[in-house]
Amino acid sequence: MMARLFAGRLPLLATAVVCAALYVAAGLRYEGFVSQDVALNLLRDNSFLGLCALGETFVILAGGIDLSVGAMLGFTTILIATLIEQAGLHPALALPLALALGALFGAGQGSVIHFFKLPPFLVTLAGMFLLRGAGFMISLEAQTIRHPAYDALIDYSFDVFPLPIVIFLAGLAAALVLSDWTPFGRAVYALGGSESSARLMGLPIGRTKILVYTLSGLFAAAGGVVFTLYTQAGNPTAGAMLELDAIAAVVIGGTLLSGGIGHVFGTFLGVLTYGIIQMSIIFEGTLSSWWTRIAIGGLLVVFILLQRLIQRGNSE
């Protein structure tokens, strides 16, 4: 029992060690890396990726996958920009509307996956195409947002934390509560562990599945909101390939892609690890940005193989 518990936490532990080691190494190598400004930038630059990754964590924990989060982020940004700029809607109306649409679209994807028993991979792939296409239908060009209320939101900061970080951390807190202290969270783990066992236990399979994708849509839309705060614009191409980074962050965070094992907090650490690698490459100066992708790919391999070893150890 103890071994099993430990095995379940091992990937999370590994992530924490890697994340801390990278941070310390970067701090020793680069002057000024360990500072409040850099730490705040780390959080702010990765806040929209983090939100998408948090939603993705629930989907993967439940044994699914959501490829539509990047496209959802892009769609949300251009929707918000157009609603405010062209339709003259107040941000107080536009933002909730965008969030609701995100959740609704996620629920739609979940329903198709559940009721028609289609592979999540395919359905969310179609969702990705649909959202990208819809974003381009709204506008082919990026659109700047100029609205006094929006400027106030962008300038707002809680203590030293600007709004994107506040939303990210609030999202993290909500995700932690949902996964660890609610029946829904337990159902997600059970569903990812074994769908047939979860059904035999009388857990609401369909509702959980649909809710997981709803949550992912909502978080991705929140990522879109943060992205508009971050860039003060909507862009239909925003978040291209972001779904890959989100999935990578979840895996590096120690969540097994087969579902059932992992933790929301690991995803937070995974996002930080991603951010630290990116930031170190910027600090290095001579290295180009494509090293980030190679480093993330390398970390992915290590974590995937580590997970396989743990799974094999468990089954024997």
Place this chain on the structure above:
Amino acid sequence: MPESAAYGFRERAGRLVWPLLALALLLGLNAASAEVSFFRLTVRDGCLYGPAIDVLNRGAPLLLAALGMTLVIATGGVDLSVGAVLSIGGAAAAVLLAQHDAAAWVAALAALAVCLVAGLWNGAIIAFFGVQPIVATLVLMVAGRGIAQLMTAGQIVTFENPAFAALGTGYALGLPLPVWIALCAYLLTGLLVRRTALGLFVEAVGSNETASRYAGVNVRGVKLFVYALSGVCAGLAGLIAAADIKAADANNAGLYLELDAILAAVLGGAALTGGRFSLLGTLIGALFIQTMTTMILLRGVPVEPTLALKALIVLGVCLLQSEPLRRRLMFWRAAP
């Protein structure tokens, strides 16, 4: 034995009816619109030109990528890395041509070898470590473009080599060379999988891996083979794409190609759960996608919003494959 072979053929042909109908419908729509003469072929210097030829020519990279993807999907896997491998292949060839003055055939073979290694890497993680294909190929999908940019140092590498450029823009016997390359690849692969037991092994692994292992099928070997083939196909596509523009663009070459390739295979009747495939179906599926894209381009409509149309088609095809929906439709048909 002849009877069962005939049955197999009829079953296979039956599955091709829907993709063929869809393609015919699309072509019919093209023929019906007078403004763009889709089927107008002109002969200039003994070479064919026209929108229909253009579909085949532009579609060659997709045809090749979809060919490799079909066999991968038939084993129950998926290869997300074909777009990234395409960019690696193009980058390798371009760098060899531009910076090392390599001969065209050396550059082409070396680039294909690099892509073969990429495919073997995917296959090895999947076959020997038992990692799910989505995850294993995700690694190269994330890192692949980084590797390609590492080769080109982040630049768009241009080269002047008429022999290599012919791969993308040359003509032979009246048809563009990319079309011949794609057709040869389909013919060779078709012979390989349908005239030997290999196709059967591929389908066996996709239907039931454990059972085929007990039956003596070399499951690991089959998996290594399909991912290696997918890598080489993506590499060939990369050569054509690079030769076409006489340059390697590591950022944009083959972007979203993996998605179109999967779509082509699924449209062609391959089940994503594995166990059955049809190369002819994939060919039709890929042509369908390319015809749609060309048709839209000819009408001067921006390409990007049409992604939504593609999505609806994917969803429609998926729903047709969905068990619960089929059962419900059967129920309705039986009720009155």
